[in-house]
Amino acid sequence: MPLLKTPRNKALLVILRTQDRSDVSFRESYEELKELTESALIRVLGAIEGNIHEPNPRYFIREGKLEEAKNRAKQLTANVLIFNVDLSPAQARNIEMLLKVHVMDRTGLILEIFGRRAKSKEGKLQVELAQLKYLLPRLGGLGKVMSRLGGGIGSRGPGEPELEHDRRKIRKRIQRVKEELEKVEQHRSLIRDGRKKKHFMTVAIIGYTNAGKSTLLNALTGAEAYVEDKLFATLDPMTRAASINGSTQVLFIDTVGFIRDLPHDLVESFHATLEEVRESDILLHVLDASDPHAEAQKAVVEMVLKEIDAANKKTVLVLNKEDLLDENRKKFIGSMWPAAVLVSAKQKVGLEALLERINEVCGSRKSQGKNNFTWSRHATI
Ligand SMILES: Nc1nc2c(ncn2[C@@H]2O[C@H](COP(=O)(O)OP(=O)(O)OP(=O)(O)O)[C@@H](O)[C@H]2O)c(=O)[nH]1
Numbered sequence: 001m002p003l004l005k006t007p008r009n010k011a012l013l014v015i016l017r018t019q020d021r022s023d024v025s026f027r028e029s030y031e032e033l034k035e036l037t038e039s040a041l042i043r044v045l046g047a048i049e050g051n052i053h054e055p056n057p058r059y060f061i062r063e064g065k066l067e068e069a070k071n072r073a074k075q076l077t078a079n080v081l082i083f084n085v086d087l088s089p090a091q092a093r094n095i096e097m098l099l100k101v102h103v104m105d106r107t108g109l110i111l112e113i114f115g116r117r118a119k120s121k122e123g124k125l126q127v128e129l130a131q132l133k134y135l136l137p138r139l140g141g142l143g144k145v146m147s148r149l150g151g152g153i154g155s156r157g158p159g160e161p162e163l164e165h166d167r168r169k170i171r172k173r174i175q176r177v178k179e180e181l182e183k184v185e186q187h188r189s190l191i192r193d194g195r196k197k198k199h200f201m202t203v204a205i206i207g208y209t210n211a212g213k214s215t216l217l218n219a220l221t222g223a224e225a226y227v228e229d230k231l232f233a234t235l236d237p238m239t240r241a242a243s244i245n246g247s248t249q250v251l252f253i254d255t256v257g258f259i260r261d262l263p264h265d266l267v268e269s270f271h272a273t274l275e276e277v278r279e280s281d282i283l284l285h286v287l288d289a290s291d292p293h294a295e296a297q298k299a300v301v302e303m304v305l306k307e308i309d310a311a312n313k314k315t316v317l318v319l320n321k322e323d324l325l326d327e328n329r330k331k332f333i334g335s336m337w338p339a340a341v342l343v344s345a346k347q348k349v350g351l352e353a354l355l356e357r358i359n360e361v362c363g364s365r366k367s368q369g370k371n372n373f374t375w376s377r378h379a380t381i
């Protein structure tokens with residue numbers, strides 16, 4: 001059976017430590033890749049690890065590691081190797097050819113999750129653009145990461161004329177998707193102008209994936225945004241209103257989560273969504289305070305904000321999942337981030353203090369003190 005048609009639902013993870021990411025431990029990489037893999041609904045059967053001093057141009061890993069991967073995959077009956085690094089299109093192709101097993105890299109895996117999650121027209125277009133850009137240089141391998149996309153693109157054999165035909169088709173489609181996305185952006189920009197005229201305050205909820213952004217949106221506004229203990233549960237931004245002190249109308253915008261080492265192309269594809277972040281009055285940076293890697297995750301989010309020109313916005317740091325913290329951890333994070341607001345979005349704890357802080361930071365209305373501070377969900381807009 002050609003590899004293209006075989007399933008990719010049982011994975012052997014290949015965890016590599018490279019020179020430029022020597023700060024990330026095997027354990028951390030393994031846990032992240034496992035979560036990503038499971039979020040893509042692929043089962044993890046096992047993992048192998050290796051240190052890479054200098055990537056092999058042909059296969060990224062050396063012969064010995066290839067042999068080990070082959071044997072473990074066979075022994076576990078894995079049908080896909082998932083790498084925690086990004087491979088060049090040729091490297092992925094070469095490994096597939098040699099080992100006769102599907103190969104996915106970290107970006108391919110993230111795109112796979114995005115593809116499953118996007119629901120709105122805009123979300124789907126953004127994901128399709130990212131997938132097409134990823135797919136273009138990868139045509140010609142045995143397995144096509146996104147073969148189900150683009151109306152059968154890549155479903156034929158790897159002959160050169162056919163490949164050229166597919167490439168042309170993809171380039172055309174990229175152009176079309178970009179044009180459609182431009183229309184979406186224009187539409188969004190009109191909506192934003194309308195909000196500005198009505199003096200709404202817009203608050204973008206941003207943060208690392210799985211930090212609890214959608215849970216917080218739901219808690220603050222009574223919305224019913226999709227919440228799940230998986231990475232990238234949210235792909236489509238949702239906007240909901242609440243009012244503070246009966247008058248200040250606030251629009252909260254939920255956004256796609258960030259993750260470290262997101263390829264630039266991928267960030268670019270979410271331009272329309274990220275524009276909402278850039279144009280908002282204030283950012284709520286939600287951090288999972290119970291995660292041992294919270295500090296590193298905060299740094300990643302700040303880096304992405306820089307990349308999208310939103311680093312200088314007024315920001316309130318929200319330390320979420322308070323209910324999971326013991327007293328020691330609370331003290332520790334309290335001293336580390338004294339200006340942050342501690343909440344539990346799930347238990348709806350600390351929300352009034354958070355809204356008061358938002359009100360203060362925006363300076364739109366003088367805070368009236370805790371006792372007579374009110375907010376209502378589902379404000380009419
Ligand atoms: N214990 C606890 N769990 C929480 C809290 N807030 C969110 N969670 C859980 O964390 C997981 C992720 O929550 P989401 O709201 O989907 O997180 P998100 O930041 O929107 O995630 P993405 O959309 O995937 O980026 C879910 O299982 C939530 O139930 C909290 O305050 N306490």
Ligand SMILES: [Mg+2]
Nearest residue numbers: 213214233234
């Ligand atoms: Mg979410």
